[in-house]
Amino acid sequence: MTDAVVIVLREVLEAMLLICMLMASSTAMGYRFRWMALALLLGVCGATAYALRLEQISMAFEGFGQEIVNSTLLIAIAVLLAAHNFLAVKQLKDSKYRIPYGLLLLVFAGTVSMAMTREGAEIYLYGYSYGVLADNMSSVFSGGAIGMGIGLSIGTFFYYALKSLPRNKRLITCCVVSLVLAAGMMGQAALYLSQADLLPSQGALWDTSNVFSESSLVGELLHAAIGYEASPSLTQVLLYLGSILTSLLAMFAAWFLYRKPGSGDAGDAR
Amino acid sequence: MASIRLFLTLTLIAIIVLVSFLSSLRGYRESMSEAETLFDMQLQEHAKLLSLISPSTNTSGAAKLLEELVLPKQGDLELSAESLIAYQVFDDQGVLVMRSVMAPSVAMSPLEVGYSDRNFSGYRWRVLVIHNPDEQRWVMAAQRLDVRYELAESVILEAVIPTVLSIPLAAVLIWFIVGYGLRPIGQLAQAVRSREVSDLSAVRLDNVPGELTPLTLSTNDLLRRLQSSFNREKRFAADAAHELRTPISILKVQIHNLLEEMAAPSATLQELQLSIDAMGHLVEQILVLNRTAPDQYMVQFLPIDLYKLAQEVISSEYEAILEREQHFDLEGSSAIIRGDATALRSLVSNLIANASKYSPNHARIRMRIAQRGTRVSMLVEDSGPGIPAGYRERVFDRFYRLDGDRHASGVSGSGLGLAIVKHIVEMHSADIELSSSKELGGLCVSIQFDAAETKQEHKGILT
The missing domain is CATH 1.10.287.130 (Signal transduction histidine kinase, dimerisation/phosphotransfer (DHp) domain)
Structure with missing residues (x-):
């Protein structure tokens, strides 16, 4: 049962932090949660399709299909999170700026549906293989329910904590959370790409498993929140930091290049 | 915060889930550890008992099978702890004296006193070795770890599953209880919302928390x-x-x-x-204007024939119309609404005066009153200059005159006529719309009233 708790909690927590951050950000941008309906629909369909087609996906790309699909999903989510930060900074600079709904739908629903596809497929596969096939339903059900319950509860508190912040502080916090989540995803993507031999495999830069084991509850929480890896490789660290830097650059660009409508430039002012 | 009820329900459920699930998780781990100890003690009891009853030496040359001596046949206790315990008894020389059916012919563990985990017969086992120096025997008792785990978990899950299943029930209860607790807020809001616009008396609620x-x-x-x-x-x-x-x-x-x-x-x-x-x-x-303000007017609605009322008002205003040689038509038939006669006279008078005042000499003015189903419409059209679309909302403001005092008509006015009309329209919960008259080319004022509902109301018609 403990295994089921840890596995489901890790996946649910990762997805909940992302979803709750985007929900809070959406309220700060003046939108309600209608985009969530599309995101949930796409996420459930995506997760089901991914889980049901896993065998074919795994066999694709010379047996590295799953790694490549997972890393693609993670990189796409990280890119959309950078786009979120770009839009959030525009909103911060100009409170009257209204993000076009189509763009919001693309970034927010796209991020959530892809995250759900990945996390949902993993939960489904775990439940199916350890619960149904191994005839261990009560243990997997109880563990899964406990893991999901804890993950959803933490997500609820996280959402209301973000929601309690004033609009601008909420947007800034969402940007910081988004930066860290995206970096963690790039780190994971690097791991998958190394496993698929698309990036060079390297030894661990450090090993902190004796401080926080990745399989411990704290380790799982840190993994979901900041993409904690006990023994990361150089590539993982570089992609982690590179993701943060790229996203920061996008945010600076949004801040300095965006002009409020009607504000004009120096020439107009004269 | 979008909804206090939703916030309280979600956060309360989240707290309950966190506290109960984390304590269940801790309880599960503690119980599993406790179960391990119990299984170890069980092994110890079995080993001690066996050390007392087993034969001292292997006289026959082959180890006795324990199943024939002390245990029922395997299958009678399928998957029970006892049926899955394997035993071996060795003498001090290390010769196997006796074993259970499931135990291998070779020693399950080295002859060292204590507990250890070993692999044999395709499973991982928990093995206890005890030595009885008086009887000069080594007794080994072993239990499959997977079976111990499964047995312990099945017992402990019996306690965990109800906690998990009770959460949806708790969520439903919390939703209703929070809703019940917040009811006074809803009652206060309802008490304020449901009163008449002119009712500014104190809100009275029973048992206010x-x-x-x-x-x-x-x-x-x-x-x-x-x-x-x-x-x-x-x-x-x-x-x-x-x-x-x-x-x-x-x-x-x-x-x-x-x-x-x-x-x-x-x-x-x-x-x-x-x-x-x-x-x-x-x-x-x-x-x-002061008398007809919706929040101040003491309304007394009675059935009124709008057509007859219009006829009366027109006859009193007709002199001004004739002076300017304007042509006035009243079309339609009897149409009954519930309303205040004084206010409605003022409404019709203002509309006619407006149309006459801002239309040139020889202009045409037409009033149509008709009932269609449950609605009664009153249309006042003229062939004057009309009001541009962008100004049609503003002309209802008090003291607002199109182009201010430089009104193209050159007619002096108070700028209150249409404000009074709007007041009276609102008082009667009617709708007013300004547009361009398609037939006459000037302004078209359209007012839609609710028709009086019952035949009884038609009997006591006022004009």
Whole structure:
């Protein structure tokens, strides 16, 4: 049962932090949660399709299909999170700026549906293989329910904590959370790409498993929140930091290049 | 915060889930550890018992099978702890004296006293080795770890599963209990929302909870101050207009006398007379506006034939229309609505006066009154200049005149006529719309009333 708790909690927590951050950000941008309906629909369909087609996906790309699909999903989510930060900074600079709904739908629903596809497929596969096939339903059900319950509860508190912040502080916090989540995803993507031999495999830069084991509850929480890896490789660290830097650059660009409508430039002012 | 009820329900459920699930998880781990100890003790008891009853030496050359001696046949206790315990008894020379059916022929563990985990027969086992120096025997008892785990977990899950299953029930209960707890807020909101616009009396609620008492008191205090403020404004406007009536009437008489006395009245004096007439009109309009304000008007709605009422008003206004040689048509038939006769007379009068005043000489004015189903429509159209679409909302503002005092018609007005019309329309919960008249080309004012509902109402019609 403990295994089921840890596995489901890790996946649910990762997805909940992302979803709750985007929900809070959406309220700060003046939108309600209608985009969530599309995101949930796409996420459930995506997760089901991914889980049901896993065998074919795994066999694709010379047996590295799953790694490549997972890393693609993670990189796409990280890119959309950078786009979120770009839009959030525009909103911060100009409170009257209204993000076009189509763009919001693309970034927010796209991020959530892809995250759900990945996390949902993993939960489904775990439940199916350890619960149904191994005839261990009560243990997997109880563990899964406990893991999901804890993950959803933490997500609820996280959402209301973000929601309690004033609009601008909420947007800034969402940007910081988004930066860290995206970096963690790039780190994971690097791991998958190394496993698929698309990036060079390297030894661990450090090993902190004796401080926080990745399989411990704290380790799982840190993994979901900041993409904690006990023994990361150089590539993982570089992609982690590179993701943060790229996203920061996008945010600076949004801040300095965006002009409020009607504000004009120096020439107009004269 | 979008909803207090949703916030309280979600956060309370989240707290319950976190606390109960984390304690269940901890309880599960503690119970599993406790179960391990119990299984170890069980192994110890079995090993001790066996050390007392087993034969001292292997006289036959082959180890005895324990199943024949002390245990029922395997299958009678399928998957029970006992049936899955394997035993071995060795003498001090290390010769196997006796074993259970499931135990291998070789030693399950080295002859070292204590517990250890070993692999044999395709499983991982928990093995206990004890030594009885008096009987010179080594006894080994072993249990499959996967079976121990499964047995322990099945027992512990019996306690965990109800906790998991009870959460949806708790969520439903919390939703209703929070809703019940927040009911006084809803009642207060309903009490404020459901009152008439003119009702500014204090809100009275039974059993107001302590948390809501300050809000109720503040609301009542606000309503009281609002009421006195309204009364002051009402008195001021009414008193001021009323007090102005007398001096204006005196002025009118004096200017009339002055004009009579003078052989050739000067143009300045004639303009002065027009200005005094305009001032008198303005004061009358202020009084009407004040009387017809929806939040102040003491409404007495009765069934009224709008067509007949319009006929009466037109006959009194007809002189002004004739003066300008304008052509007026009243079309339609009897249409009954529930309304206030005085206010409706003022409405029709203002609409006709407006149409006549702002249309040129020889212009056409048409009023149509008709009932269609449950609605009664009143249309007033003219062939005047009309009102541009962008100004049609603003003309209902008090004292607003199109182009200010430089109105293209050159007609003086108070700027209150359409504000009064809007008041009366709102008072009757009717709808008003300004548009361009397709047939006459000028302004078209369309008002839609609800028709009076019952035949009984039609009997006591007023006009």
